[in-house]
């Protein structure tokens with residue numbers, strides 16, 4: 001499960017600071033309408049790892065929050081597994097949030113939070129251990145978040161998200177703030193994790209290489225008001241190295257250009 005359809009999605013905000021109390025609309029907030037994105041039509045297949053790319057401020061986070069049911073669209077809708085999204089659902093969805101670890105809980109207890117619904121204690125323990133091992137945090141089960149490095153904290157967050165065994169996993173800029181090597185390693189781990197769990201994973205990023213290295217599909221958003229500039233399935237084997245893959249390298253140049261940088265770096 002994890003089939004997602006996005007139909008005619010549009011989001012706008014009324015700029016409150018510019019609300020006027022004019023005679024024309026004395027009761028209705030009639031401030032300046034700020035369109036974040038419009039005409040968004042997308043379909044993600046079950047089990048796909050989708051990377052949504054776009055410039056800062058184009059509405060990636062807003063869109064992810066709408067897909068996950070945390071925010072309402074101004075118009076249009078999102079259908080997951082043939083059911084329209086009306087609010088967040090812990091059965092199907094888990095949003096991976098940076099800094100979501102509870103500081104007063106150990107790694108083990110934080111991962112356990114994702115498994116509150118499991119009644120069988122033995123099965124619960126096995127699952128916690130499985131996900132802790134998957135992110136290579138064995139031996140750190142009793143550590144508190146402050147006793148872990150930034151990369152280890154992020155891996156613990158990942159284990160917690162995975163432990164909830166969602167049909168769909170949403171991740172908003174999951175590598176932000178990590179040093180270069182940890183970023184590379186985490187990227188590898190997310191790809192491995194995706195291959196292992198086979199669930200739909202939607203990742204929002206502003207990093208072109210993340211999208212090219214990880215994505216089964218990439219979606220490129222324009223600047224505001226945003227629309228979908230490109231959606232492309234990436235049928236390339238992994239591990240990917242664009243330097244040895246001319247098509248991918250060409251696409252990389254195109255993406256830089258699309259995102260406003262004239263020379264790929």
Ligand SMILES: Nc1ncnc2c1ncn2[C@@H]1O[C@H](COP(=O)(O)OP(=O)(O)O)[C@@H](O)[C@H]1O
Nearest residue numbers: 013036054055056057058059060061062063224
């Ligand atoms: N609650 C809000 N009220 C008004 N404007 C908002 C609100 N949330 C987000 N925005 C605006 O929507 C735009 C998109 O924000 P966001 O989704 O965070 O972008 P991104 O994640 O692509 O950087 C921004 O320009 C931001 O100012």
Ligand SMILES: [Mg+2]
Nearest residue numbers: 060061062172
């Ligand atoms: Mg964002």
